[in-house]
Ligand SMILES: Nc1ncnc2c1ncn2[C@@H]1O[C@H](COP(=O)(O)OS(=O)(=O)O)[C@@H](OP(=O)(O)O)[C@H]1O
């Protein structure tokens with residue numbers, strides 16, 4: 001008698017990478033999922049957990065349904081029995097198991113690579129002798145896409161006569177990740193040296209084309225504009241108006257995924273149950289992500305009432321390399337019902353339409369919207385202006401010179417879509433009744449301007465408020481143009497109450513002499529950044545400090561001094577830089593590390609901002 005087929009489960013990309021580590025022996029001594037203290041975990045739906053707990057097996061399949069392994073519950077965790085190996089995918093030949101790597105490359109130095117190699121790193125590699133570059137390509141690990149990392153690492157290997165191995169080590173966002181990384185690398189090196197690359201330098205010119213393709217400017221990156229809100233809130237109207245602007249401007253391919261239209265085509269036959277709504281939104285998300293993957297703009301306007309489903313769409317889009325921009329059309333229910341354009345609210349109130357959003361089915365307000373627009377009592381153009389402004393500030397699209405709101409500029413202003421101007425930091429509104437009219441300009445500096453210095457800048461703006469008489473900006477010694485805040489750090493900022501608009505409006509930039517010149521005070525994360533600033537701009541000597549050093553220095557000067565006077569005084573009584581002043585880089589070290597750095601920064605900002613802010617008149 002044939003046995004009934006095993007229940008199947010398709011793991012997440014991260015879990016699939018972990019499965020490969022387990023099967024290849026790279027994770028040894030970890031042998032299965034969910035072992036105590038191990039970050040290699042598999043999360044399963046309730047019914048499959050029950051199945052396992054009854055001593056039955058389940059089958060893990062890849063997204064195409066190919067069975068990869070069987071899993072059974074044991075005392076240690078979930079044991080894995082491999083079935084088939086993943087056989088396709090770019091550069092598959094480089095995914096060599098540790099035992100084979102040891103056989104081929106014994107005696108070499110092993111160097112993990114997670115990003116495009118820099119000039120400084122190439123020199124380091126040349127000094128190491130014969131090396132094997134281990135490209136860590138697991139989910140969330142490389143700074144570029146896995147295929148780009150492998151293509152780039154092969155080029156570097158050509159330059160120095162090295163070999164390349166792909167290792168699917170993923171980022172689990174866990175405190176156990178560093179230990180796992182060491183252990184996995186040891187399984188390849190087997191006693192041969194493992195050397196980490198130093199941080200810093202400029203991406204090699206030989207890799208410039210890969211860097212360019214991987215890090216498109218916001219004006220070239222695929223973009224999903226997702227309008228969510230109640231029926232009648234104005235989603236379709238605003239989405240359509242925005243589409244028109246995009247089309248009038250030209251230069252991008254634009255696809256509309258309107259709620260009603262999708263319901264008549266892609267999602268025909270679905271009901272308005274929670275389950276069917278989720279299916280509907282995931283379909284929209286899937287199509288939108290594919291559009292973004294190829295650099296297009298998708299404009300979506302379904303109700304999308306559930307936060308979790310919207311998050312799934314965001315993840316799909318970001319996974320495809322696109323940007324996800326959420327517009328909450330926050331017109332209140334009373335206004336939507338007053339409009340009742342299609343007479344549906346009246347029917348819903350009479351009980352003729354079951355599960356009607358806002359009446360008999362929930363709408364979960366987004367907490368992560370890039371912009372929130374209440375259309376009550378406003379013209380369409382006016383409401384659309386909020387969206388256009390937010391898109392420009394975030395650096396995604398500049399439609400501000402479009403014909404609809406600026407008729408005078410219609411014929412005179414050509415618009416370059418591919419390279420939108422970087423958003424200027426918005427100066428705080430002119431404070432009334434201040435002692436000094438010119439604000440103090442503070443520039444924060446770290447390496448890439450995506451993690452520590454954005455945290456310092458945005459948190460300072462929030463803590464100091466608009467009336468402190470201080471302008472905050474940030475830049476990176478090795479910053480790229482227009483990258484958003486690192487996701488983990490953005491989460492910490494949001495949890496600490498920094499507004500979504502502020503976070504979304506951030507765009508990274510490289511440090512320039514002009515930025516240093518324009519600043520009254522330069523505060524860096526580490527002493528190395530301060531040294532970099534001074535190398536480029538030696539005259540900045542008296543105004544450049546590490547944040548910790550500045551906090552210590554201001555304790556030494558007259559406590560009645562504030563603002564620019566305080567900076568001058570501190571410049572003459574500076575504390576030395578000390579290692580304990582440095583704020584360590586939490587990038588890619590998970591949430592806990594980001595919080596440690598954020599706490600350290602918060603402590604320092606508390607004392608620094610209080611002294612920098614000018615006392616209010618009348619105090
Ligand atoms: N029960 C119920 N609840 C909400 N809406 C209803 C319902 N039944 C029909 N309609 C009409 O369908 C439109 C919403 O479809 P969506 O696909 O956007 O909804 S969802 O995102 O799947 O929740 C919505 O259109 P919009 O007004 O454009 O939002 C309604 O016209």
Ligand SMILES: Nc1ncnc2c1ncn2[C@@H]1O[C@H](COP(=O)(O)OP(=O)(O)O)[C@@H](O)[C@H]1O
Pocket residue numbers: 229230231232233234235236237238301329339341375376377378379380381383
């Ligand atoms: N400022 C505004 N922005 C958008 N729509 C508005 C505005 N003021 C009034 N409306 C009207 O509200 C209705 C919104 O309907 P629609 O765009 O179909 O909403 P939804 O797609 O969210 O169901 C339209 O009749 C539109 O003319």
